[in-house]
Amino acid sequence: xxxxxVLKEGADLEGFRRAVRMLLARDVRPDEVMxxxxxxxxxxxxxxxxxxxxLSLPRxxxxxxxxxxxxxxxxxxxxxxxxxxxxxxxxRALLEVASDxxxxxxxxxxxxxxxxxHKMHAFLRFRKVDGERGExxxxxxxxxxxxxxxxxxxxxxxxxxxxWTILTPKGSLHWDRQALHLGPPGDRRMAPDGDDFEDGxxxxxxxxxxxxxxxxxMMRTEMPKKYWRNMPxxxxxxxxxxxxxxxxxxxxxxxxxxxxxxxPAKAVAAMADQEPRSLxxxxxxxxxxxxxxxxxxxxxxxEGPQHPAIAFVGEQPGDQxxxxxxxxxxxxxxxxxxxxxxxxxxxRKTYLTNAVKHFKFEQRGKLRLHKSPTAxxxxxxxxxxxxxxxxxxxxxxxxLGATAVLALAGKAMPVTRARGPAEFGGLxxxxxxxxxxxxxxxDAKAKAEAYAAxxxxxxxxxxxxx
Amino acid sequence: MDPALTAKLRIxxxxxxxxxxxxxxxxxxxxxxxxxxxxxxxxxxxxxxxDGRCISxxxxxxxxxxLFDCAYCINRRSSNVKRARFSVEEVVKLTVEFYKRNYIExxxxxxxxxxxxxxxxxxxxxxxxxxxxxxxxxxxxxLKTIPEASPWLIEQxxxxxxxxxxxxxxxxxxxxxxxxxxxxxxxxxxxMGQMHERIVEAKEERRRFSPAGQSTQMIVGADEAxxxxxxxxxxxxxSRFAMRRxxxxxxxxxxxxxxxxxxxxxxxxxxxxxYQADWLLRYYGxxxxxxxxxxxxxxxxxxxxxxxxxxxKNRHRFPxxxxxxxxxxxxxxxxLGKRAVDRIVLARRHTRLRLDDVARLSGALRRxxxxxxxxxxHPAALTDRIDLRQRIVPPAKQLSxx
Numbered sequence: 010x011x012x013x014x015v016l017k018e019g020a021d022l023e024g025f026r027r028a029v030r031m032l033l034a035r036d037v038r039p040d041e042v043m044x045x046x047x048x049x050x051x052x053x054x055x056x057x058x059x060x061x062x063x064l065s066l067p068r069x070x071x072x073x074x075x076x077x078x079x080x081x082x083x084x085x086x087x088x089x090x091x092x093x094x095x096x097x098x099x100x101r102a103l104l105e106v107a108s109d110x111x112x113x114x115x116x117x118x119x120x121x122x123x124x125x126x127h128k129m130h131a132f133l134r135f136r137k138v139d140g141e142r143g144e145x146x147x148x149x150x151x152x153x154x155x156x157x158x159x160x161x162x163x164x165x166x167x168x169x170x171x172x173w174t175i176l177t178p179k180g181s182l183h184w185d186r187q188a189l190h191l192g193p194p195g196d197r198r199m200a201p202d203g204d205d206f207e208d209g210x211x212x213x214x215x216x217x218x219x220x221x222x223x224x225x226x227m228m229r230t231e232m233p234k235k236y237w238r239n240m241p242x243x244x245x246x247x248x249x250x251x252x253x254x255x256x257x258x259x260x261x262x263x264x265x266x267x268x269x270x271x272x273p274a275k276a277v278a279a280m281a282d283q284e285p286r287s288l289x290x291x292x293x294x295x296x297x298x299x300x301x302x303x304x305x306x307x308x309x310x311x312e313g314p315q316h317p318a319i320a321f322v323g324e325q326p327g328d329q330x331x332x333x334x335x336x337x338x339x340x341x342x343x344x345x346x347x348x349x350x351x352x353x354x355x356x357r358k359t360y361l362t363n364a365v366k367h368f369k370f371e372q373r374g375k376l377r378l379h380k381s382p383t384a385x386x387x388x389x390x391x392x393x394x395x396x397x398x399x400x401x402x403x404x405x406x407x408x409l410g411a412t413a414v415l416a417l418a419g420k421a422m423p424v425t426r427a428r429g430p431a432e433f434g435g436l437x438x439x440x441x442x443x444x445x446x447x448x449x450x451x452d453a454k455a456k457a458e459a460y461a462a463x464x465x466x467x468x469x470x471x472x473x474x475x
Numbered sequence: 476m477d478p479a480l481t482a483k484l485r486i487x488x489x490x491x492x493x494x495x496x497x498x499x500x501x502x503x504x505x506x507x508x509x510x511x512x513x514x515x516x517x518x519x520x521x522x523x524x525x526d527g528r529c530i531s532x533x534x535x536x537x538x539x540x541x542l543f544d545c546a547y548c549i550n551r552r553s554s555n556v557k558r559a560r561f562s563v564e565e566v567v568k569l570t571v572e573f574y575k576r577n578y579i580e581x582x583x584x585x586x587x588x589x590x591x592x593x594x595x596x597x598x599x600x601x602x603x604x605x606x607x608x609x610x611x612x613x614x615x616x617x618l619k620t621i622p623e624a625s626p627w628l629i630e631q632x633x634x635x636x637x638x639x640x641x642x643x644x645x646x647x648x649x650x651x652x653x654x655x656x657x658x659x660x661x662x663x664x665x666x667m668g669q670m671h672e673r674i675v676e677a678k679e680e681r682r683r684f685s686p687a688g689q690s691t692q693m694i695v696g697a698d699e700a701x702x703x704x705x706x707x708x709x710x711x712x713x714s715r716f717a718m719r720r721x722x723x724x725x726x727x728x729x730x731x732x733x734x735x736x737x738x739x740x741x742x743x744x745x746x747x748x749x750y751q752a753d754w755l756l757r758y759y760g761x762x763x764x765x766x767x768x769x770x771x772x773x774x775x776x777x778x779x780x781x782x783x784x785x786x787x788k789n790r791h792r793f794p795x796x797x798x799x800x801x802x803x804x805x806x807x808x809x810x811l812g813k814r815a816v817d818r819i820v821l822a823r824r825h826t827r828l829r830l831d832d833v834a835r836l837s838g839a840l841r842r843x844x845x846x847x848x849x850x851x852x853h854p855a856a857l858t859d860r861i862d863l864r865q866r867i868v869p870p871a872k873q874l875s876x877x
Contacts, residue, residue: 102825107818108832131519135576146575166506167514170611171575206572209476209484213573216488217534218524221727222743227527231520242522249525257728265734268553273542276590277552277657280542283591283625299604299631385676389630 013043016086019155019179020079021046025086029093030061039094044086066096069104076119079126079155088115125154130163132236135173136204146173149200149239155179161189176200207241214242220253221260288315288400291393295366301389302382305331305367311397312336313360318474320403321345322394324412324443325365328377336361341445345409348444348460352467360401364416365390387416398436405474406436410443428466430473439473441466476572484569486559490539490550491585493729494642494692495722499531499580499615501687502637511611512574515637519580532583532617533573537561537598541587545644545655546733547697547726550587554731560589566602567610574614581615581637582606588621588657596624596632603635615687622658622666629666633673633684638719640690641666646708650698654735667691671716688719695749696741697726701773706752706763713757723749748775755781758813759806779868783809786846793846793858797828809867810843842867 012032016024032042070093077085092111096103106112135146146168157180164175165184175182176195183190228246237243285291288311296308302325309326312335321337329339337345349356364387370377382390394416398406408414408431415421417433424442431438447463450456500518507513520529538560539550549556561569570582584602586595599618606612618636620629633639641663645651648660670689677684691712693705709721725746726737752775755761759782769784770776776784786793786809795804797819805816815837822828822836830852834840845857845867857863 106822106825108822108826108828108835110835113835127519130516131521133577137576148577163514163516168512168575169507170510170512204576206476206576209481209569210573210576210578212481212485213488213533214522214524214530216485217492217530219492219526219528219727221740222526222528222725224527224743225525228523228525231527231529232523240522246525253525260728260730260732261739263730263732265732266555269555273552277542280588280591281623283593294627298627299634301630301634383676383680383682385673385680385682388676389627392626 010041011043012037012041013045014086016044016046018046018048020158022075022078025074025078025089027061028086029090030064032090033064033094033097034061039087039091042087042090044083044090046083064093064097066093067101067104070096073104073115073119075159076122077115079122079159080118081154082118085118088118122154122156122159125152126156126160128152128236129156129160132232132240133175134240136201137206138201140172142172144171146171147200148173148175149195149197150175150177151235151239152177152179157182158191165189204241211242211245215245215249218249220249220256223250223253223257225250285396288397291396291400295393300367302365302367302369302380302386304370304372304377304380307331307334308366309334309336309363309368310366311360311362311401313401314358315360315400316402317358317360318404319354319470320360320362320398320401320406321409322406322413322417323361323363323409324445325363325382326368327379327445328368328370331368331377336363340448341443344444344447344460348464348467351464352471354467354471360403362394362397362401364394364413366393382412384415384421387412391416391419403474404437405470406433406438407470408433408438408440410446413443414440437473439466439470441470480565480569483559483561483565484535486557487535487537487539487561490556490587491534491536491583493549493724493727494534494583494585494619495528495724496583496617496640496690496692496720497529497531497534498617498638498690498720501719502615503686505613507613508611511613512571513581513612513614515613515615516580521578521580530578531580532615533570533579533581534583535561535566535569535585537563537566537584537586537595537602538589539587540589543588543655543657545658546735547644547654547694547729549729549731551733553733556731563598563601563605567605570602570606570614571610571612574612579614581612581617583617583619585619586621588623592621592623593625593628596621596628600628600632600635603632607635617687620666620670622663626669629670630673630684633677636685638687638690639670639685640692641670643667643691643693643708643712643721645698646693646700646705647698650700654698667712667716674717689716690720690722691718692722692724695723695725695746697736702745702749702752702770702775703763703767703773705749706756706766709753710756710763721753723753742777744777745775748777748781752781760803761785761807779864780809782807783842783867787864790858790863794848794854795846797833797847797849798823808843808846810839810841810846811837812839 014028074089077089092115103109104112107116129150129152133148133150135148138145138147157177161182170186172186173184176199178194181192181195183192285294292310295310309330323337326336327339330336346356365382369380369382371380408417411424414424417438424440427440429440431440442463447456447459450459498518502515505515520531522530524530540558540560541550541552544551544553573579584599586599588595603616603618616636617638618632620632620639620641622641643663644655651658651660673684674688695705712718712721723746725741725743728740752766755766765785766781767773769781769788775781795808802816802820805811805819818836827850830849833849837843845854845863
């Protein structure tokens, strides 16, 4: 006896799943089933019991079914049932045998559906209308298969903040920036017949075509003619093809001509001169640039006289520095001030800057937590630092902490071992700790010792730069 | 659309079309935020022009005014081509409006060099920055990078763009010196090297910098470089700079051509063969030497694809047993693509393959037949026939009078 299964028109994955569970539970063979589709499935044929147990099938079956149920071939459900029947009856690896005639056929069907989906993503064109909620975009498209629901997520992901409608002969989609509504088949006349940007788009299409490489077969393979009537740019194709040969001939025959305009020799010579010429110019570039670390709100530039005896390079501005726009004004800066005074160095006569010019931080509630810059980030800023020191030309440059060492030396070195005099590519230098390190030491005795050593370092620096 | 803007678009699209790159794939997966626009995909071609090439991105120049004088380029300063210049806002507007109508996947922006390389690069970077920051644009952005621009501009461009590219232009250093006096191989190589370093570092440190990597383009047929030169250069670019793609652009006749260029363009088939060879290099385990050995005098065979050319000259390695051969050897069978080989390897775990089975797995059995055997088929003497090439190569098409 033939079992008659009635599913909804279109891609009825849910109905098919329930039907297959029932058919396998009752051990009905594929050749004993007749699959039909109807607008109102409940009215004809045998009802499908809702509660047959789920089937455990290899993972690859589901995505194949999802594609194949969209196919317009009326045999699709019977073929899929045949496949699942064989898998459930022992051929667990059937889908891996792509050479099997049934698997081969289903793969071709799935491919055809995937291609249809891909072409709908690609060739659908929206036209704008102005409604009471502002802009609204409407498209008319004619897919081969039942893919309207399958493409919805793509257009939502892409056009989430737009109101849009997609009309097709197989159903329609409506998105209102919040929710998706599925609607009945649409009609071409419900879509607008033009859009302000279509002449511009057609102009682009015409101009980006190269008449010397004409290859209409390739175009038709990738963009079959059936799609053309809903794509505004394709109206240009006949004329482009007609004129291609004569345009190419004219290009080849045209004699090389001397330039009509005079040679912009001065501008060409000036072109190479693009390096900033002063510290002020460099600072303008830095101030206008996007932070190359996450967080930073503004660039904190170097401060102090040019050609000083000593320049100090720290890691990066902190919370205070970022707010005030000046280097070394936070807690670490105040400690540095104190140490400088004890070492007999006048801060106003030194140059102070940072390896990284923006405050890198992570927002935690109200707190802006300092984050160390990565080696790559330090490298991004290094070009600026080197230019800056070129302009400032200190007698001695002091690297405060590991980040400054990395920036000045171009490679990482442990501060504890490298502490003391150093050379930074032609610049006399000195390596010591960053004052924030002193603040972080938990033990008061260690703190006092470290501070004393830091002041000793500064005294040596003062002597070296004198 | 505003007619003045359309007029500029015509000039600046025409000026950009000689760049072959069109990919919109490889970007991290993104979808539009609540107020944003756009998403990324595995690459979508939104239209095809009658030259058979796809339109994926809005490919334009910011301006075609240029201070450089590269002989092969339509926009060189001594060319009498019509000039135009977009403002940053105009490019942003075109991108957004075209994108909203589903015409494009995003923007490919290049430019002639005006004032200085830095000024030009900064304008291009600004377009990307405004799209991302002010319009929440999550579509694809490819910026053509100017090798002479300062590092800080490249750093910033990499924050906004999905892909950066620097054109190799010509495979031979001496041709570049002759045809593009303002360019230098050393600068180009150096910029590619730095770009590679930045991309690798950013990936390790989980920062955003040109997440879809870098690509490049070489012009083929504008100088005397042969295919072997071109492929050696590509091989170097892939291994040294981890290029995602090398594009080959057959030098095409341009209006206002320079007198020092070859009068005749190379056959378009040459470009096609180079792409096939490029795939053999990257996905099929072939070396440049092997590919070159299929042709003559450093040139690939224009009539047949490079894999078939190699197989015809290495017949002692065939026929290959589809049921036994390892993957590497299957990949060398003409007519068997990577997907077909994957399917063969998977299927033969469960079953013995016959010729009919292979026919269902490969779309090009006619080409593959002389080089493989199955349980029910052996090509016997076919593999060694002297006229094998003639049997496989389709007869030349009759000229049509239409």
